[in-house]
Amino acid sequence: xxxxxxxxxxxxxxxxxxxxxxxxxxxxxxxxxxxxxxxxxxxxxxxxxxxxxxxxxxxxxxxxxxxxxxxxxxxxxxxxxxxxxxxxxxxxxxxxxxxxxxxxxxxxxxxxxxxxxxxxxxxxxxxxxxxxxxxxxxxxxxxxxxxxxxxxxxxxxxxxxxxxxxxxxxxxxxxxxxxxxxxxxxxxxxxxxxxxxxxxxxxxxxxxxxxxxxxxxxxxxxxxxxxxxxxxxxxxxxxxxxxxxxxxxxxxxxxxxxxxxxxxxxxxxxxxxxxxxxxxxxxxxxxxxxxxxxxxxxxxxxxxxxxxxxxxxxxxxxxxxxxxxxxxxxxxxxxxxxxxxxxxxxxxxxxxxxxxxxxxxxxxxxxxxxxxxxxxxxxxxxxxxxxxxxxxxxxxxxxxxxxxxxxxxxxxxxxxxxxxxxxxxxxxxxxxxxxxxxxxxxxxxxxxxxxxxxxxxxxxxxxxxxxxxxxxxxxxxxxxxxxxxxxxxxxxxxxxxxxxxxxxxxxxxxxxxxxxxxxxxxxxxxxxxxxxxxxxxxxxxxxxxxxxxxx
Amino acid sequence: xxxxxxxxxxxxxxxxxxxxxxxxxxxxxxxxxxxxxxxxxxxxxxxxxxxxxxxxxxxxxxxxxxxxxxxxxxxxxxxxxxxxxxxxxxxxxxxxxxxxxxxxxxxxxxxxxxxxxxxxxxxxxxxxxxxxxxxxxxxxxxxxxxxxxxxxxxxxxxxxxxxxxxxxxxxxxxxxxxxxxxxxxxxxxxxxxxxxxxxxxxxxxxxxxxxxxxxxxxxxxxxxxxxxxxxxxxxxxxxxxxxxxxxxxxxxxxxxxxxxxxxxxxxxxxxxxxx
Numbered sequence: 056x057x058x059x060x061x062x063x064x065x066x067x068x069x070x071x072x073x074x075x076x077x078x079x080x081x082x083x084x085x086x087x088x089x090x091x092x093x094x095x096x097x098x099x100x101x102x103x104x105x106x107x108x109x110x111x112x113x114x115x116x117x118x119x120x121x122x123x124x125x126x127x128x129x130x131x132x133x134x135x136x137x138x139x140x141x142x143x144x145x146x147x148x149x150x151x152x153x154x155x156x157x158x159x160x161x162x163x164x165x166x167x168x169x170x171x172x173x174x175x176x177x178x179x180x181x182x183x184x185x186x187x188x189x190x191x192x193x194x195x196x197x198x199x200x201x202x203x204x205x206x207x208x209x210x211x212x213x214x215x216x217x218x219x220x221x222x223x224x225x226x227x228x229x230x231x232x233x234x235x236x237x238x239x240x241x242x243x244x245x246x247x248x249x250x251x252x253x254x255x256x257x258x259x260x261x262x263x264x265x266x267x268x269x270x271x272x273x274x275x276x277x278x279x280x281x282x283x284x285x286x287x288x289x290x291x292x293x294x295x296x297x298x299x300x301x302x303x304x305x306x307x308x309x310x311x312x313x314x315x316x317x318x319x320x321x322x323x324x325x326x327x328x329x330x331x332x333x334x335x336x337x338x339x340x341x342x343x344x345x346x347x348x349x350x351x352x353x354x355x356x357x358x359x360x361x362x363x364x365x366x367x368x369x370x371x372x373x374x375x376x377x378x379x380x381x382x383x384x385x386x387x388x389x390x391x392x393x394x395x396x397x398x399x400x401x402x403x404x405x406x407x408x409x410x411x412x413x414x415x416x417x418x419x420x421x422x423x424x425x426x427x428x429x430x431x432x433x434x435x436x437x438x439x440x441x442x443x444x445x446x447x448x449x450x451x452x453x454x455x456x457x458x459x460x461x462x463x464x465x466x467x468x469x470x471x472x473x474x475x476x477x478x479x480x481x482x483x484x485x486x487x488x489x490x491x492x493x494x495x496x497x498x499x500x501x502x503x504x505x506x507x508x509x510x511x512x513x514x515x516x517x518x519x520x521x522x523x524x525x526x527x528x529x530x531x532x533x534x535x536x537x538x539x540x541x542x543x544x545x546x547x548x549x550x551x552x553x554x555x556x557x558x559x560x561x562x563x564x565x566x567x568x569x570x571x572x573x574x575x576x577x578x579x580x581x582x583x584x585x586x587x588x589x590x591x592x593x594x595x596x597x598x599x600x601x602x603x604x605x606x
Numbered sequence: 607x608x609x610x611x612x613x614x615x616x617x618x619x620x621x622x623x624x625x626x627x628x629x630x631x632x633x634x635x636x637x638x639x640x641x642x643x644x645x646x647x648x649x650x651x652x653x654x655x656x657x658x659x660x661x662x663x664x665x666x667x668x669x670x671x672x673x674x675x676x677x678x679x680x681x682x683x684x685x686x687x688x689x690x691x692x693x694x695x696x697x698x699x700x701x702x703x704x705x706x707x708x709x710x711x712x713x714x715x716x717x718x719x720x721x722x723x724x725x726x727x728x729x730x731x732x733x734x735x736x737x738x739x740x741x742x743x744x745x746x747x748x749x750x751x752x753x754x755x756x757x758x759x760x761x762x763x764x765x766x767x768x769x770x771x772x773x774x775x776x777x778x779x780x781x782x783x784x785x786x787x788x789x790x791x792x793x794x795x796x797x798x799x800x801x802x803x804x805x806x807x808x809x810x811x812x813x814x815x816x817x818x819x820x821x822x823x824x825x826x827x828x829x830x831x832x833x834x835x836x837x838x839x840x841x842x843x844x845x846x847x848x849x850x851x852x853x854x855x856x857x858x859x860x861x862x863x864x865x866x867x868x869x870x871x872x873x874x875x876x877x878x879x880x881x
Binding site: 092093107108109110111112113114115116119120122126128129131144233234235236239240270271272273274275282283308331332333385387390392393394395396398399400435436437440441443444445446447448449450451452453454455456457458460461462486487488489490491509513526527529530531532535539 | 675676677678680682684708709710711712713714715723724728731732733734736737740741750753754792807808811812814815816817820828829831832833834836837838839840841842843845847848849850851852853854855856857858859861862864865866868869871872873876879880881
């Protein structure tokens with residue numbers, strides 16, 4: 056390694072990469088953090104506090120104009136449901152492209168997974184047409200890292216209410232904030248029906264924490280960057296921590312397009328990226344961590360193919376890009392006479408895990424999987440008007456009532472989707488991005504089991520609305536808002552971890568089996584999609600991996 | 607990647623020149639009467655910033671009328687009163703000012719405390735600028751915008767759209783679109799190019815409900831009639847505003863029936879996807 060080169064290059068500053076940078080920099084390693092998108096903070100490295108940001112309660116800027124979301128005009132993707140079809144250019148599960156990545160525009164929901172989620176094959180058995188497997192790690196191994204991540208990003212929550220909660224060494228760093236009417240209304244009924252709602256663990260300050268203020272409940276979490284830094288995005292927490300050590304350099308607006316391996320393909324020597332001015336730069340380092348997101352990380356391996364490795368780097372298993380998972384997300388709406396003003400406050404303040412518990416005795420042929428249930432939503436007027444695109448008098452009537460913003464209470468069901476090897480990303484043969492490189496082509500179709508899970512679960516959620524007194528109930532797959540194409544913001548798999556190099560891409564620490572100094576710290580390593588929002592698990596895994604790298 | 611041989615400033619000029627060449631033959635000059643147009647919408651309150659508009663007077667009047675068909679006036683203001691056409695005009699002329707009028711700076715508007723910063727705009731990154739110039743101006747044969755082939759920009763879409771609306775209006779009713787009755791305009795809207803109408807619908811919705819700093823939603827008319835408080839930072843909402851149902855606006859069963867009717871209509875195309 057040449058002097059002056061960093062010890063580690065981290066590619067991507069979102070959920071995983073931000074944590075990687077912090078842990079490595081605090082351990083004394085020199086880290087270069089490359090981020091494709093802009094830095095929308097001023098003074099992120101100012102020891103006295105962050106000076107400013109470019110966020111705000113601006114629905115046009117965030118929801119419509121992709122201020123932080125990946126811009127599909129310059130970074131398109133293509134989609135098809137099976138390998139025989141032509142892929143069409145469309146929006147496919149874009150994540151924020153900015154310092155902080157997906158943690159800028161996420162709701163902040165940060166549940167831990169349970170031991171059940173890591174032992175899915177042992178519990179349910181095999182599932183036809185899938186590569187369903189147990190994870191090579193257990194909840195107990197991950198618990199200390201969940202604990203560290205919760206403290207670093209600042210999670211509010213309340214332990215010992217949820218009966219399906221795994222043991223915790225420590226309480227949540229912050230108590231829950233104000234409850235939301237929308238959530239209270241539905242959770243009250245759920246409790247009467249025998250379910251077990253609990254305060255949703257969220258990366259939002261309920262009190263001043265980490266030098267950042269308490270949440271003002273403005274109602275602009277989802278899709279939006281937090282105007283006051285109360286959301287624990289990686290930008291204002293772990294990336295800032297990394298920068299404050301003096302050991303981490305952040306370079307924004309840098310797009311990495313190639314990994315260069317040594318001659319025999321056993322290690323990575325350098326990366327190539329396009330800098331903010333459009334110039335190509337080659338950067339050597341001792342180790343490299345892919346943390347763009349599972350689509351972009353797999354794409355980078357494939358873009359790095361050479362004559363010696365025509366399948367792409369790290370791909371001796373042939374599994375790079377395979378087994379992509381998005382979760383199957385459903386919205387079950389109930390119409391109420393009273394206002395539920397879901398546009399105020401956090402997205403949802405209560406949820407329940409009752410539909411994610413292992414099968415009970417006397418429960419024959421249970422559907423594989425299930426998932427977390429959230430009582431809540433957040434929608435603003437442009438979103439409502441585009442969700443229900445009516446013109447003329449009907450538009451005025453719709454908007455005066457604004458049902459989806461003001462009178463529909465939403466139950467969101469995030470269901471596990473299994474790893475299916477034909478669900479994958481590869482390189483599109485014709486479509487390019489603004490940098491001139493082939494874009495990701497996503498091939499994805501729901502497994503029949505997903506429909507089974509929906510069929511058994513949606514009626515239970517409708518019942519909650521009926522018992523609450525809903526005037527009208529509407530249940531839809533989330534993909535309905537995106538022409539049937541997944542837009543769940545949960546992207547998992549593609550670089551799955553395991554002990555066997557023939558059935559996995561990375562080892563139990565997220566290091567590539569084929570390459571001694573290449574790691575993945577986004578959701579790519581997920582073996583199964585689990586029944587939970589993935590961010591905190593990505594962060595815990597990244598932390599565990601970084602400690603290993605730092606020795 | 608292609609090496610850039612011209613400076614950013616020269617590039618900006620080229621982009622504008624290319625636009626003029628593209629649009630002038632179909633009747634677009636630089637608008638000279640921006641202030642007067644502002645008055646047409648804002649009843650004696652001239653617009654605070656008339657730099658960087660795009661439409662000529664006829665295009666402006668035509669699109670203003672079309673936004674009025676999409677979101678009409680009734681007991682509440684519609685797109686014409688709320689100045690939605692000004693939003694569209696400013697968007698199409700975004701690159702006439704520097705930084706371009708794309709992303710308001712934030713984080714606060716000043717409406718609920720904090721320093722008012724929505725009126726300032728953020729400079730774009732190199733690739734963001736490519737994206738927004740592609741979208742608004744089209745690719746115009748410029749290589750870095752044509753990585754997937756030529757792109758028709760919004761300016762051309764609007765200019766062509768106005769010409770076609772008038773051609774349809776002349777054929778059916780013997781007059782330009784702006785001179786038709788609202789009922790006739792609605793008929794022409796149904797007959798017009800669907801892609802064009804979809805673009806105008808999307809932009810009309812944006813201009814009606816976006817923060818007023820972007821030029822539409824004037825005097826927050828779009829927000830007020832839907833009982834919406836808009837941007838609330840840094841004050842946010844109080845505990846009571848979060849935890850209790852706001853007693854204003856409880857729907858009667860007649861109103862609930864009306865909502866259900868609208869929802870059934872809106873989701874009819876997705877009937878087989880409902881669960």
